[in-house]
Amino acid sequence: MQKNILKSGIEISEVGLGCMSLGTDSNHAETIIDEAIQQGITYFDTADLYDFGENEKIVGKILKKYQDQNGIVIGSKVGNHFNKETKEHFWDPSKEHIMNSIKASLQRLNIEQLDLYMLHGGTIEDNKDESIEAFERLKEEGLIKAYGISSIRPNVIDYYLENSNIETIMMQFSLLDNRPEDLLEKIDQHDVKILARGPVSKGLLTGKSTEILNKKFKDGFLEYNYNDLSDTISQLNKEYDNLSAVTFNYLKSFNALGSIITGASSPDQLKDSIQNYNQSLTEKEIKHARAIVKNLEYTNHLS
Template sequence: MQKNTLKSGIEISEVGLGCMSLGTDVNHAETIIDEAVQQGITYFDTADLYDYGENEKIVGKLLKKYQNQNDIVIGSKVGNHFNKETKEHYWDPSKEHIMRSVKESLQRLDLEQLDLYMLHGGTIEDNKDETIEAFERLKEEGLIKAYGISSIRPNVIDYYLKNSNIETIMMQFSLLDNRPEDLLEQIDQHGVKVLARGPVSKGLLTSKSTEVLEKKFKDGLLDYNYSDLTDTISKLNSEYDNLSAVTLNYLKSFNALGSIITGASSPKQLVDSIQNYHETLTEEQIKHARSIVKNLEYTNHLS
């Protein structure tokens, strides 16, 4: 599998496993993790908030046997105070919280150093300089190798690109949700890589698109009302046999791409995703698919 290199030299597989959907059954999660490694995935994405710390524990435990032989890269996220018992959480991007939370994440992951640590959200009102100072301090102390943000707010992204040494931006990105296109040139100019989440738009860009459309999208999606969405999916299905391969090839066409983050609830689902990733479309096929969907733009958090 193709690997892409971050500014710090960390190499991540072009498909990463989004571990949020692993669940809390360790034995079941192990079948998915093992299949991911078998398929060439080396980037594994988690967060302290996922299952209120349990996800990090499972990821750390199951990846332990691969740590020294498969170039495994683990990314986690921070910024939420949470209470495991009450399931309550609130936003806190303070230096104090980040400095304390990384040690808790490292303990749960059973690591001495975390490869990638990302801010799990963020607003323009945050004390962003304090947040950046925390991440820089963690790098100096050797507790993390690199840091980034997870955000779809253009004003927040712009600030971190101009004022920090972020190496990744995780953002919702697919053929249907193509809003990030407007930001990619700036992101690429700063040598930052995009971690694309939601690549199949909650199942709309899969073989089950019609079923998913009826079940989940009666109210439409972003700038699409239900009728628009139905017409668009119908047109894509009439011209392409594999919508997942289309959206994955679309994402692969951008220089700023670091990794496509895919979730999996079973080993078979993961194998199917990797097969779709390896299916190659021509540049013309990708351009044509792009012409079928709407040009979307961010409308909030612009300044």
Template sequence: MGLGCMNLPHRYNDAALIMNTAIDQGINYFDTADLYDKGKNEELIGKFLKEHNKRSDIIIASKVGNAFNYEDDDVKWDPSRAHILSSVKESLRRLGTDYLDLYMLHGGMIEDNKDETIDAFNTLKRDGLIRTYGISSIRPNVIDYYLNHSDIDVVMMQFNMIDNRPEMLTEAIAAHDVKILARGPVMKGLLTDNYAEVIDRKFKDGVMDYSREELTETLTKAAQDAPLTESAIRYLLNQPVASIVSGASSVDQLTTNLAHYEQVSNSKTTTRDHFKDLDYKDHLS
């Protein structure tokens, strides 16, 4: 399991406690992005790594592609070479390190000048500022282009029993010896024991191909087989994923996720059969 840092508390001491607990429990992959809290998330991680002398123990991933400023909420997509080469320096400064283990494009569209983006990442890798690179995307056409025209090491996708669309891409990704990072393993809390409350709070109109009624019925049936979070983790462990990137906004949330992870046996049984088979319908060509 990896630690998704996006929802770390803004208060440093609270965030540091979560990160320290993660390391103590064997987590060594921290996932952030320059866009998260406009760089402050990277600063939290950088301060922690410096104060605790943990840089050599942690695989750090960050993301790039969104141009933002500190005065307003305006964010513009910018996958240009110039933006990437400039942004990496700021991420390195905030994180207090001279290299990133993994640098990902934070999105991507087929209309982008993708060759320019690829050239920027290759330049950073050649110069030693990053060790590997990849993309965080749910667009099949974009993923396909990078698989066939770049040396990406990683594709990050939302991947869980509800959003199981990545199943249609796993073989193609594996054929290029590219690893999958699975984000959103519990689908914003739906795949937890609190699913009814989460539906009321976040998904009153349903989600994806599920109406609210279908979602409630499906999760209720699945929960009768096994704890939903445990099933969600087991499902991903049975998929060709390199890491399950799970966010945590408190130590309790982190330890609960880890407890479910530790309870998962080598059994191939999951509650996957309760869920619809979904495919990507957009961005296919």
């Protein structure tokens, strides 16, 4: 599988496993992670908030047997104070919280150094310099190799691009949700890589697109009302026999792409995703598919 290189030299597989959907059954999760390794996936994405710490524990336990031989890269996220018992959480991007949280994440993951640590959200009102200082300190102390942010707020993204050494930005990005396109040139100029989550738009860009549309999207999707969305999906299905392959190829066409983050609830679902990733489309086919969908833009958090 294609590997993409971050500024720090970390190599991440162009498809990464989003571990949030693994669940809390460790044996079942192991079948999915084992399949991911077999398929050439080396980037595994988790967060301290997922299942209130349990996800990190499961991911760390399962990946332990692979870490010395397969170039495994683990990314986790921070920024939420949470209570495992009450399931309550609140936002806290403070230096103190970030510096303390890494210790708990390292313990749960059973590692001494985390490859990639990302701020799990963020607003323009945050004390962003304090957050940046925390991440820089963790790099200096050798507790993390690199850091990034998970955000779809252009003003937050701009600030971190200009004032920090982030290496990744995780954002919702697909053929249907093409809002990040307006930010790609600046992101690429800073040699930052995108971790694209939601590549199949909650199932709209899969073989079950019509079923998903009628079950979950009666109120539309982003700037699409139901009729717009129905017409768009129908046209895409008419001209392409594999919508997942189309959105994967669309994402692969951008230089700023680091990894497409795909979830999986079973090994077979993961196999299908990799097959879709490996199915090649021509540049002409990708451009035609892009012309079918709307041009979306971010409308909030611009300044």
